Amino acid sequence: ESRYNPASIEEKWQQTWAESSLYKTSTDAQKPKFYTLAMFPYPSGNLHMGHVRVYTIIDVIARLKRMQGFRVLNPMGWDAFGLPAENAAIERNIHPAKWTYQNIAQMKQQLERLGISFDWEKELATCSPDYYRWTQWIFLQFYNAGLAYQKEAAVNWDPIDQTVLANEQVDSEGRSWRSGAKVERKLLRQWFLKITEYAEELLNDLEKLPGWPERVKLMQANWIGKSTGAYLEFPVVGMDENIAVFTTRPDTVFGVSYVVLAPEHPLVEKVTTPEQKQAVEAFIKEVSQQSEMDRTAENQPKRGVPTGGKAINPFNDKEVPIWIADYVLYEYGTGAVMGVPAHDTRDFAFAKQYDLPITTVIVPDDADNADEELTEAYTETGVMVNSGPCNGETSEGCKLAVIEYAEDEGYGERRIQYRLRDWLISRQRYWGAPIPIIHCPKCGAVPVPDEDLPVTLPENVEFSGRGASPLSQLEDWVNVPCPSCGTSAKRETDTMDTFMDSSWYFMRYPDANNDQQVFDPNIGNDWMPVDQYVGGIEHAILHLLYSRFFTKVMRDCKLLNCDEPFSRLLTQGMVQGLTYKNPVTGKYIPSANVNPEDPKDPETGEKLEVFYEKMSKSKYNGVDPLEVMAKYGADTARMFILFKAPPEKDLEWDDADVEGQFRFLNRVWRLVSEFAEKMPVKSSKKAGDLSKEEKDLRRAIHTAIKEVTEDLDGDYQFNTAVSELMKLSNAISDAGCKNSPVYREGIETLLKLLAPFSPHISEELWQSLGYKDSIHIQTWPAVDTDALVVDEITLVIQVNGKTRGTIQVPAKADKATLEQLATDSEVAQRYLEHQELKKVIVVPGKLVNFVVPQ
Numbered sequence: 001e002s003r004y005n006p007a008s009i010e011e012k013w014q015q016t017w018a019e020s021s022l023y024k025t026s027t028d029a030q031k032p033k034f035y036t037l038a039m040f041p042y043p044s045g046n047l048h049m050g051h052v053r054v055y056t057i058i059d060v061i062a063r064l065k066r067m068q069g070f071r072v073l074n075p076m077g078w079d080a081f082g083l084p085a086e087n088a089a090i091e092r093n094i095h096p097a098k099w100t101y102q103n104i105a106q107m108k109q110q111l112e113r114l115g116i117s118f119d120w121e122k123e124l125a126t127c128s129p130d131y132y133r134w135t136q137w138i139f140l141q142f143y144n145a146g147l148a149y150q151k152e153a154a155v156n157w158d159p160i161d162q163t164v165l166a167n168e169q170v171d172s173e174g175r176s177w178r179s180g181a182k183v184e185r186k187l188l189r190q191w192f193l194k195i196t197e198y199a200e201e202l203l204n205d206l207e208k209l210p211g212w213p214e215r216v217k218l219m220q221a222n223w224i225g226k227s228t229g230a231y232l233e234f235p236v237v238g239m240d241e242n243i244a245v246f247t248t249r250p251d252t253v254f255g256v257s258y259v260v261l262a263p264e265h266p267l268v269e270k271v272t273t274p275e276q277k278q279a280v281e282a283f284i285k286e287v288s289q290q291s292e293m294d295r296t297a298e299n300q301p302k303r304g305v306p307t308g309g310k311a312i313n314p315f316n317d318k319e320v321p322i323w324i325a326d327y328v329l330y331e332y333g334t335g336a337v338m339g340v341p342a343h344d345t346r347d348f349a350f351a352k353q354y355d356l357p358i359t360t361v362i363v364p365d366d367a368d369n370a371d372e373e374l375t376e377a378y379t380e381t382g383v384m385v386n387s388g389p390c391n392g393e394t395s396e397g398c399k400l401a402v403i404e405y406a407e408d409e410g411y412g413e414r415r416i417q418y419r420l421r422d423w424l425i426s427r428q429r430y431w432g433a434p435i436p437i438i439h440c441p442k443c444g445a446v447p448v449p450d451e452d453l454p455v456t457l458p459e460n461v462e463f464s465g466r467g468a469s470p471l472s473q474l475e476d477w478v479n480v481p482c483p484s485c486g487t488s489a490k491r492e493t494d495t496m497d498t499f500m501d502s503s504w505y506f507m508r509y510p511d512a513n514n515d516q517q518v519f520d521p522n523i524g525n526d527w528m529p530v531d532q533y534v535g536g537i538e539h540a541i542l543h544l545l546y547s548r549f550f551t552k553v554m555r556d557c558k559l560l561n562c563d564e565p566f567s568r569l570l571t572q573g574m575v576q577g578l579t580y581k582n583p584v585t586g587k588y589i590p591s592a593n594v595n596p597e598d599p600k601d602p603e604t605g606e607k608l609e610v611f612y613e614k615m616s617k618s619k620y621n622g623v624d625p626l627e628v629m630a631k632y633g634a635d636t637a638r639m640f641i642l643f644k645a646p647p648e649k650d651l652e653w654d655d656a657d658v659e660g661q662f663r664f665l666n667r668v669w670r671l672v673s674e675f676a677e678k679m680p681v682k683s684s685k686k687a688g689d690l691s692k693e694e695k696d697l698r699r700a701i702h703t704a705i706k707e708v709t710e711d712l713d714g715d716y717q718f719n720t721a722v723s724e725l726m727k728l729s730n731a732i733s734d735a736g737c738k739n740s741p742v743y744r745e746g747i748e749t750l751l752k753l754l755a756p757f758s759p760h761i762s763e764e765l766w767q768s769l770g771y772k773d774s775i776h777i778q779t780w781p782a783v784d785t786d787a788l789v790v791d792e793i794t795l796v797i798q799v800n801g802k803t804r805g806t807i808q809v810p811a812k813a814d815k816a817t818l819e820q821l822a823t824d825s826e827v828a829q830r831y832l833e834h835q836e837l838k839k840v841i842v843v844p845g846k847l848v849n850f851v852v853p854q
């Protein structure tokens with residue numbers, strides 16, 4: 001009997017599986033399809049524990065579904081465009097493409113080391129021209145459908161490096177991560193996708209996703225942010241202009257004491273009086289330095305200046321001043337607000353600050369003193385006061401009345417407003433898919449013809465991190481004739497947000513190697529939607545929302561016929577490491593420098609804080625998957641990850657539990673090896689001929705099948721499934737009937753149930769039983785419900801509540817029979833001798849208690 005040596009068997013099987021293309025996607029049309037997908041990684045070059053967790057989860061599901069008779073598509077690829085590659089180019093003078101492909105090769109090897117059953121024939125990398133050709137093509141479908149357009153938008157501008165920055169590159173103080181310069185907001189012409197056109201459907205269709213976590217659906221709904229209210233117009237005094245406001249509270253219109261424009265609003269210049277011009281301009285400059293976050297932060301003081309202009313409230317003909325203020329955002333609603341200090345918290349703070357009038361127009365139903373001065377805004381519903389014709393009505397009723405009146409008189413209309421904004425996809429960056437547009441002085445924006453796609457990235461580029469986007473500096477590349485009229489024209493030099501690459505990759509996998517089409521719609525429709533998607537909660541909004549948007553647009557372009565891309569979604573929890581922190585200095589200390597019995601800072605002697613936190617380099621709490629696999633093997637690493645916590649919960653790394661799983665696999669190894677050496681029977685016995693021992697073992701086997709299958713088919717409760725496997729292994733090892741066919745059934749079942757979790761050891765042991773076919777193409781065991789029937793149970797015999805012994809009785813015996821059997825038992829005979837019986841209590845299925853005088 002040989003020792004369990006994961007290193008040698010794991011590598012051997014990984015090779016064998018690859019050579020036999022074991023995980024190639026089946027084309028057997030008889031089988032139902034199952035599309036498993038884990039979010040593809042950014043190829044940073046190194047696999048971390050978070051990757052191990054998500055890819056192990058998807059692998060268990062894929063292997064299970066294959067054994068359950070599905071044709072499974074379980075593909076893998078690389079989200080390979082993006083900033084880190086460009087930064088590597090700037091910092092280390094290595095071309096982004098080279099850096100990226102090196103990382104891909106390395107990570108692929110590491111993934112293979114984990115034994116994940118991907119169909120590598122479907123592999124894709126978003127930075128490859130074969131892929132981004134179609135990203136560009138899809139952009140043009142959006143463009144042709146009127147869903148892609150250009151407009152001026154504010155971007156983060158670094159005045160020292162002369163470049164646009166992503167939000168992630170601006171620190172919390174508003175400074176550039178590279179130059180340290182205070183970032184400015186600058187208006188640039190940018191490309192947008194009209195996701196707002198799909199806002200209502202994106203919101204409503206969340207109902208079609210019962211297999212998604214409620215939390216994720218709620219986050220999406222909030223992000224879309226539907227508000228119902230009105231659009232109302234306030235004429236500007238002395239001018240032929242109206243200020244349009246969006247309000248969710250038309251009922252408060254009689255309480256308006258001022259109107260506010262966002263500083264960026266185009267009417268600001270017009271309405272500002274000469275006396276206020278200087279103050280207004282200074283304020284606009286100041287606000288332009290602030291981020292949207294700062295401007296809308298709740299406890300931030302609200303600031304503004306009067307423009308000197310005035311507007312008329314058409315509902316009561318009152319003149320109100322026009323202000324500009326930081327808390328009004330240009331991009332939301334109409335970029336203007338009616339200020340109602342009595343009933344809006346922000347307006348209240350603003351009015352207090354600048355001594356503007358506060359008029360109460362709603363009072364609580366039970367108010368006894370409506371004229372009392374407010375100490376804060378009253379934001380609830382109630383009864384109308386100071387509201388002309390509305391006085392005495394409920395505020396809810398007044399809402400409708402005001403809208404109807406506005407519609408009749410032409411002052412406004414009902415309006416649904418979404419917080420969701422159109423998606424800005426322009427990036428002034430090199431490492432992304434070029435936007436396939438040519439700007440012609442005569443024709444304007446002209447799409448690159450399909451036959452000229454892809455617009456490839458030029459290779460000889462300078463990466464300095466300074467100046468405009470690298471592409472715009474390449475004259476040769478930029479200057480081209482217009483495809484439509486031939487005039488000299490210029491290429492668009494912006495590239496696309498990498499979220500565009502990842503918004504459709506799941507549509508590409510089923511037909512990943514198609515060089516004629518984005519994908520064959522028949523193949524796409526065969527596989528879509530993804531049946532089970534797994535990924536991190538950090539993508540709850542953007543990636544998942546964009547992917548849903550793309551799916552709907554592709555549907556409307558007649559390329560797909562599904563409404564939603566991902567039927568079920570599992571968001572896996574984080575992997576946390578043991579973290580040591582000096583509470584005084586705030587420094588994190590590597591565990592190697594700490595005595596776990598008495599954790600102290602080796603430098604200062606300070607007692608350390610000890611806790612679990614998401615693994616990260618800067619906290620020195622990471623565990624390297626490669627080291628774990630080198631020590632224990634991939635199977636143990638997988639078992640630990642699956643066993644330690646339910647998949648959606650955070651998981652605390654624990655070396656002792658890793659050891660525990662390693663010991664379990666060793667037990668399985670010994671159990672099966674001992675059996676395999678004896679070349680045991682293959683014949684089967686009729687159920688009726690089974691001994692009690694055999695029946696008990698069969699019950700354990702089929703209980704395990706039932707439990708494991710239910711744990712997996714329900715909510716993927718891998719942790720409890722692993723516990724069931726441990727129970728079964730114990731039952732087998734305790735069983736006496738080692739030569740029985742039932743014992744063989746036990747061994748084989750254990751291996752099959754273990755196969756999705758620990759694919760290598762189960763394959764090795766399976767083939768040691770003499771089988772030549774892979775265990776991973778075996779049929780998932782079915783429950784024999786007859787085997788589950790318990791025909792004898794253990795009955796406890798008590799005397800005055802004290803347990804005196806047990807007997808075996810038929811499981812179906814009724815109360816009277818139980819009492820009889822108990823009375824006749826040897827135990828009862830012995831303890832009840834010469835005693836007068838007062839009472840007998842029978843609890844079927846459990847016990848019989850004889851009560852005698854004490």
Ligand code: ANZ
Nearest residue numbers: 227246247248249252327328329332333335340343344
């Ligand atoms: C008057 C009013 C009175 C308001 C009142 C509220 C309470 P949501 O639910 O987020 O859609 N608003 C509208 N456009 C804005 C902008 N561009 N920047 C900042 N605030 C803006 O909120 C809608 C409310 O937010 C609107 O209703 C408006 O204030 C404000 F007792 O109008 B309300």
Ligand code: ZN
Nearest residue numbers: 440443482485
């Ligand atoms: Zn032209």
